[in-house]
Amino acid sequence: MYKKLGLMLLYAGFGYLIYVYGMDMLGWVEASNSIPLVILIAITVALFPVFPYPLVGGMIGAVFGPLLGGVITWIGSTAASIIMFLFVRYGYQEWGNRFLHRQNRLGQVTALFENNAFLTILFSRFIPFIPSFVINVYSAVSRVSFLSYTLASALGKIPAMLLYAVVGDHLMTEPRNIVLTTGVYGVFISLTLLIYRYWKRKQLLQQAALDTA
Template identity: 55%
Template sequence: MIKKLMIAAIYALIAFLIYIFGDNILNWFQQTNNILLIVSMASIMALFPIIPYPLVGGVIGAALGPVLGAAVTWSGSSIASILMFLFVRYGYQEWGQRVLSRGKSINKVTVMFEQNAFLAILFARMLPFIPSIIINVYASLSRVSFITYAIASSIGKIPAMLLFVVVGDNIMSSPQNLPITIVVYGIFIALSLGAYRLWQKRAIRPAAG
């Protein structure tokens, strides 16, 4: 228990430091050319989401351009989600599974989630209204394998990361293209949501039978 509390305290301390120096970090993104350092800092910003990551991605996109910015933003977000998965999996999974198994409805959802983990994580990542931290924690507390999570999560992050950097780049260089970008992404999200609901119905039917 003491070890878990210490880890939580360290996490809270780093989050507090990012809250204090957040503006300086965003300014630094616009001034440095060291890609490795930018990826590392982007990972930290995604791991401790005090500043909304879409804002971070927009700043990186404006600084590096849409292609390199998307790659850096995606890398940082993917690394952060994997680190969060490992952090919760090896620090809190035993406790979390006890919590998930208490309610019958939650337990049924978890079983269905584990049976269709790749698609569930993939679609959940594509839907921007599902908080990333919920996906990270829920997957790590379940019995989903690390490989399944890492691949599905990383692929599912690609569309959102592209949006963040393209919006950031458009604001700085071509603001007239911004509405088109948002409309195209909205259509993509609508299609993803429809596919996700269709998959849910098909996944529930065998479980009910």
């Protein structure tokens, strides 16, 4: 109990510091040429989402260009997701797992998620309006392996992180290209959603068939 409370207070304390000094950190992104420092800032802002991460990714893309900016943004977001996963996994998994499996309906969904964790996390990362925090925490309190989570998250984050950096770069160089870029990504998201829904429906039908067998 004290361990969980201490971890929560530690996270809240760091979050408060980011809230107070966050604007200064964003200023460092614009003024700094140090890639390690910007990566550290990206990780910190992703861990404590006081500011929308797309805004941070756009700033990084505007400063470092779409390719390098995309890589920096991806490293920051992926590292933050891994840190959050480990934080919850080793601090709250036992409590969270009991809660998930205590509810029959939620327990069934969790079991289905755990059996198809890699693809579920991968598709979820492709869709930017699914909060990263929810994916991180739900994966951590379930029985998803660290390797599956890390690989799926790292691969799934690539398109969105590149988009943030490209849009940020276009704002500084070719604003007219933003419409084309976001349009292409919109088509990608639509196809991802269709494939994901088809795959989920197929998995649910298979699970229902096993339950009735």
